[in-house]
Amino acid sequence: MRPTKRDELVQKALQAFYQNGFHATGMDMLVKETGISKTSMYKHFRTKEDLILAVLRLRDEHFRNWLYRRIEELADTPKEQMVAMFDALEEWFDEDGYKGCMFIKASSEYQDSSHPIHKQSADHKRMLESHFTAIAKEAKLSNPDAIARQLLLLKEGAIVTAHLGHTENPAQDAKRAAITLIEACSN
Amino acid sequence: MRPTKRDELVQKALQAFYQNGFHATGMDMLVKETGISKTSMYKHFRTKEDLILAVLRLRDEHFRNWLYRRIEELADTPKEQMVAMFDALEEWFDEDGYKGCMFIKASSEYQDSSHPIHKQSADHKRMLESHFTAIAKEAKLSNPDAIARQLLLLKEGAIVTAHLGHTENPAQDAKRAAITLIEACSN
DNA sequence: ATTTATATTTACCGATCGGTACACTATATA
DNA sequence: TATATAGTGTACCGATCGGTAAATATAAAT
Structure with missing residues (x-):
């Protein structure tokens, strides 16, 4: 299947939603x-909500692929890869047009936890968690689940802090904290 | 000056914006x-944006007052107070109708960093930062600015994670991380 | 008693919201 | 050549958006 107008729509809608917000x-x-004409859009997606869900699906795929690959490029051992996440994040924050995390934004605009958009955003975070838990296990850290969750707290914090823009280099702050935390559960 | 209709408006608008979002x-x-009639509203605030800014001002005052006081109630020494922040946060997360941080939400909907709403949200975070930097200095921690920023990263991460709801107890995860980090810069 | 500030109701503005109806065209494959 | 598929433009729907006009009521302060 070659790239259709539908794919083009989802990709461009992603840009627009990311830069301007959903509502x-x-x-x-x-x-x-x-x-693309409105008629065509509504042939592909019954509602705006359906379009947003497709956008989030694409964003999830792109973001996770990018992050996982970038981390592997930046570091060899699992332990170093967990630290390298924050270098990857810094690259992202420095991009032109960085506007925070699409899923945090989505859950900020669709706040009810039973809303499909909110649920799908939570799913994205869950997938990140299981990935980094697996890396923590490879790294043979004690309590891999806990350290993964802690590092992801730092990640989310750095993402919103980088968007608010009230501190200089949240990615580096998070990285230093991550190193300390990883050190503390290495034997 | 006694409580006016204006104050009542701002307070109820805060609830509505917090629960439903701004747009x-x-x-x-x-x-x-x-x-309250629309005409009255527009006598007090020229635009919706002005109303939102007033709401954020009120929220900033309430939230900072609550957090600072609660931390002092929960712990005596500066070092213990920094850890106690996460117990205070847990209480907040457990409240009915918890929907994340109003300022993160505001910056998610008004993304341009030059937008007054965005700026004011960043100001709120800055004030938290200087408060906790001061506490870190009192606690005689090495590098008080750095540790304050690190703990605040954990705080922001816990706030969005608690709202996304994909992990069990982000406040406790953040607390454990905070203890490790504080330990690491105590001599 | 009169002014002033604050509040009210009702109706309205043009613009935009998400979404649809309808008639039409290009293209590819069977 | 017939037929489905994917796309187009234009015009429209009722509802809601942020914001205003005009006329009026209330009540405290001078």
Whole structure:
């Protein structure tokens, strides 16, 4: 299957939602920015919500692929890879147009935990957690679940702090904290 | 000056914005939920944005007052107080209707860093930072600025994680990490 | 008693919201 | 060549968006 207009729509909608927010981005704005007619959009997605869910699916795929690969490029051993996550994050924060985490944003606009958009955002975080728990196990750290959760707290904190922009280099702060935490459960 | 309708409006608007989000809460909904006429609202605030800024000012005052006081109630020494922050956070997360941090939400919906709402949200975080830096200095920790920033990363991470709801007890995870980090810069 | 500030109700504005109806066109495959 | 698939433009729907006009009521302060 070659790239369809549908894929193009989802990709461009991702940009628009990421830069402007979900409620603030209307379907008419999407028509303007994508050049795709509203009729076509509604042939592919029954509602705006369905489109957002597809956007989040794409974002999840792209982000996790990027992060997992980048970490492997930056470090060899599992223990070093957990630290390298924060170098990868710093690269992301430094990108033009960085506007925080799409899933945190989504859960900020669709707050009810029973809302499909909220649920799907939580799923994304869960997948990150299990991935880093696995790495922590490879690294033979004591209490791999706990250290993975702690590092991910630092990650989420760095993401929102980088977006708020009130400290200089949250990725490096998080990295130093991560090193201390990993040290503390290494034997 | 006694409590005016204006104060009542700001307080009820805070609830509505916190529970439903900023874009998702229209001025007409505010009329319904507060019983205050739209004309009165626009006598007090020129625009919705002005109202939001007033709401954020109130929220900043309430939240900081609550957190600072609660921490002092929970612990005596500066070092213990820094850890106690996470017990205070856990109480907050367990409240009915907990929906994350109002300022993270605000910056998620008004993403441009030059936007007044975004700026004011960053100011809130800055004030927290200087407060906890001062406590870290009192505690005679080496590198008090760094440890304060690290603990606040854990705090922000716990806040969004508690809202996403994908882990069991992020406040306790953050607390354990905080203890390790504080230990590491105590001599 | 009169002013002033604060509040009210009702109705309205143009713009935009998410979503649809309808008629039409290009393309690829069977 | 027939037929489905994917796409188009335009016009429209009722509802809601943020915000305003005008006329009026209330009550405390001068």
